[in-house]
Amino acid sequence: MIDVKECSKTFGDIRAVNCVSLDIGEREVFGLVGSNGAGKSTLLRMAAGIIKPDEGDITIDGTSVYENEEAKEKLFYISDDSYFPPNFTPDEMARFYRNYYSKFDMNRFCKMMDEFHLDRRRKINTFSKGMKKQLLVILGISAGTKYLLCDETFDGLDPVMRQAVKSIFAMEIMNREFTPVIASHNLRELEDICDHVGLLHQGGILLSRDLEEMKFHIHKVQCVLSDKTKEKELEKELEVLNIQHQGSLLMITARGTRMEIMNRIQSKDPLFCEVLPLSLEEIFISETEVAGYEIKNLLV
16 A cells, blocks of 8 residues: 655645645556646655655655665655656667566566567657557556556557556456556546546545545436426425436535435436436536635636
8 A cells, every 4th residue: 555644745835745644455457637737747756756745754665665675665766757868779778677676577578569569679869759658558568567657648649558457457457466556637538447436636645535435426417307396395305416407407516325315306306317427527616616726727
C-alpha cells in the first residue's frame, strides 16, 4: 500500500500540493485526476521519492520512500517528460535499468519490444512521442516492480496502443502483485480501467472513491410520468443530485441503490422508465457539485 499522510509541497509562492492524504491499495488501478497545475505530477514525484514533502510523509508498504533504496526498488516512475541520455537505444536503456532493478526481465523486455514493433537498436531521439511513451511502459513492466507510477502516460498514444497498455496492466494485476497509479487530466481515459479515483484540485484532494461503490450508490434514470404532481413527490422522496427535462422525458440522477430508486419511481406508475449507465465524468459531476465545485470547469 502507498500511504500519503497530510503531504504538502511549496515551490516559492506556489502551493503545489496542500495537505493531501490518501491510500492507494494493492492490485488495483488508481486514477489520479485533475486539471493542469492541480498538483498531480508533484504528488507522483513525492510518491516516487524524487522530491521530499515539506510536510507529511509518504510510505510504501509501511516504509518511508524518500532516500530509501529498498522502498524505491518497489516502484517505477514514468514522468510526463521523461529524459533519455543522448544517442541511447532502447537496449541501452534496458541495461541501465537492469542495474537498479534486480527483477528486471530482459527476455520480457525484448518480447514486448517486438510485440509493439519497436526497434531495440534504433536511437530513442528518433522516436515519436507515442513511441517513447510505449518504450517507457515496456521498461516499467519489465522492471517487475510492485508499483508503477504513470504521469500522463496515455497522452500521445493512439487509441489502439492506449487499449493495448490498459490490457497489459489488467493482465499484470491478474498474474502478480502489481498496482499502477495513473495521473491524467482526462476522466474518459480512465473510466474503463480504474478501480479507484482521486480528484485533485488546487493541490488538494476533493474526492477519493472506489468506483464500484460510487456506481452502486448513484444512478441515472429516465422516465415519463403522467403528471407534474408525481414529479414533485419524487423530488421529495429521492435524494436527487440532478434533474433535467427533455420534453415529456424526465432525467433524474439520484443517490441510492438501483432497487431503492426504481421502487420509488415505480410507485408513481410511470408510463416509461429505464436505468441509464453513468459515465465516470457524470458521477464526478454529481459528487463535486454537492461539494460546491463544477467539474466541467476543473478538468479543462
